Amino acid sequence: MELGWAYPRRRELIDRLQNSVTNDQHKHPINFQNERKFFPIFKVDIGMPKYRLSNGRTQDAQEEHYTKYNLPENYFERDIELEEVHKVQHGILKKQLRSTGGIDLLVYFLNKQQEEPLILDNDGFVVNGNRRLCAMRELHQKEVDSGVISPRFSHVEVIILPPCSEEDILTLESKLQIIEDIQADYVWTAEACMYRSLRDKKGYTTEKIAGIYDKKPEQIEELILLLTYVDQYLESRNIPKQYYQILDQQLAFEAIIKGRKKIGDDEDKKDIFQSIAFSVIENPLKGMGRLYSFLPKVADNIDAIIERAKEEFPPEEGQISMDNELVGDDLFSNSEFEDDLIALAQTLDKEENRENVVHVVKDMIDAEDDRQQRFTVIQKIQRANAMLQDAVNMFDNETETDGIQSQLETIETHIETLKGKLLNVTH
Template sequence: MTYEMKVEPSKVRAEMISTRISASKESETFHEYQNREHKLPVISLPLHVPIYRMANFRTRTAQQSYLRREGKVSAFFQQENEAAQAIQHQILVKFAEEERDRSIASIVGVLKDEKQRQPLLVTSLGVVVNGNRRLAAMRKLYGEDSSQYREFSHVKCMVLPSSISEDEVVEIEVRLQMKRRTELPYNWIDEAIAIRELRDSGKSVKDLAALMNKSKGDIEDAINALAEADLFLSDRRGTPGDYESIESAKELFFDMGASLSAKQGESQELSRRFAWTLIEKRGRGGLPGRVYNFNPMFGKKADEVAERLAERMGVELQAGDGEYGDTQDDDFDINIVGGSEVSYKPLIALFDDPTAREELGDELLEVWDSIVEADKGKKRAQQPLNLIQQANSKLTEVDLTGAAPASLVAIEKQLDAIEGNVARLRNVVLKKRSDSSKLS
């Protein structure tokens, strides 16, 4: 038997909670509200009374997926909507059944063995601020066997003051979830959504870093990665909000955010399409090797990739005309085109043609392979000079003033060996220079 969702009117919940607070003699200390210690009342509520918090950051991706899959409007997940609460329950049960790295038991598994050990954190209206997955797990178990799990007919709840604001509720959720603990963490998209919404609410990057126990760089990287994810889903896929489909591509989106934020105009747009192609290739299992190895393709090597790909595809790159956010300098009458003197519009148009993407993706990887191999050859060709420079540098650093007398014989032998190696290498150099002059 499954748990059947029932949502009491908010007025009924508020009155029940208020009455039980008045009768309660139990309290617990809470430190994550207004940065100071609070004694919050602890009460027992019937299992059906608390309701899930719809704005829970952990469930944003799953909610978006449901809306897309079922064709629901974005306003479906309303706090008091019983149908939405039932869907939220299904989402949370799935999370409650997850294990972490096969070493930490699921919430459902823990509750089976240990029952409820910590109270849920709820508002004065019974909205769960912390403990949504635990509540879902208790409801799942109680629905399966109300006799075996009869202690879950009521749940212990710690109640926040009625004066608390929604912004303060969000801060509490983030503080509790961002602490280092053994719970399942947010996925990267839900965390990035939390960061962006908090930033948009007026919090500075510095404040967010302190609140979320992260560096300012981490905060900015997450915002940039989510921006790139949104562009990919809307402009490339035509499926805005379909975050579940890209959860496994975290590394690529973070690399895109870091690399593309330093570009502009057509150069940025073309680099973005290189990255989009990699994401699609990866999704089809057609991306060989580690993702990290492809970063320069849409980063520092993007211009070289563009030139070689254009030549390979027979595309002529003409002088730029200022599209894609390029700027015009009125004083000098010079067009600045994404840091380049050419326009990448023909290549961009090619990448935007759905019928050409598969072939173009294969060509892009072949171009990249040729660049990587050429770079390896350059490194091999440069290696002898690098090693000789290093050896010379080491010899320059040698100071024999304090050398131990007993070591002088050994030092002399080493110097003899060095002279022999120098003579050998010099002969090789002379021969190669002679052969080179004959060829010319």
């Protein structure tokens, strides 16, 4: 399978195509550089275009790949013409042919022809349509291998952009509307990795990124921050960058951020909460329900949980890290209480303790839920009493009386039932 012609050959074809445009040639409209433009449509060999490696949808998978195989961080950037890198990118795209909406592009193109041209930059890299090109290449190669005389997708339709800036391409990427039934939303980890890459590698400000993608700067910052906690979790579990393992836990990681804010300025308590939250995500127990609902309860009860954890997981001798021991009694030394929390955090984060930590925390949250439920009974009775008192005060000769008698009889029944339950509890 050919994954892009060599640059001189692409360049020669692109120049020849652009110099041979006719007045009656079919054109395709897109909004580019702040105006609606019509670009001539060309047919090119399916092996000609190169994948655009700076691809938002594949950013997280690229990071996973170079981390997994101990490759340099600029593996996908240092030589964008390298065939080896394009083979990896094709493999990544192939795994993404089934979108979040459930559309499988291989199945889609088995029954349909290409209906929208791929968009190439002036050097023949695919600005939009990388997944579609991957699917068509797979189907084409399958037919070639099967000996089909006239395989489909031997040529694909493309439009070619004029020379432009990276920002022009990013803006186009963010604004383009592809055929609705094959458009895939960005996976949230890929989106976050894309924003972080633009900030850290391209030097874009969050304001600039927000402007390109029509978002608020705080949305960009929040998603990058979310990715920071995800990376901390994956690294702590020795599975760095394996984002696919936590795709369904976005709300749980958002709950960690909110929980840390709720706890306040005590960094040690926040670290203990985060350590517990990571263990909960790794070892969720039956009966916890949605983790994004369970984790806020952990933050609300962090003080009680810490006291219980001190009893269940006493720190070993010399548990506090050497960094803290070296500080001594100078201005920057921690208090005894802070040292206790640091030691506790280290103990709770030990791999052999993590599952037990989750069981202890769940038992405490369940007990608190039970206590709250019992307390809720008196609250509801007090509220009912107050409303009945209001009804007594409001009752006069003009009050509508239809239905009151039946309601009072029902209330009396409830009162007798509650009295019976109270009697049983008392005795």
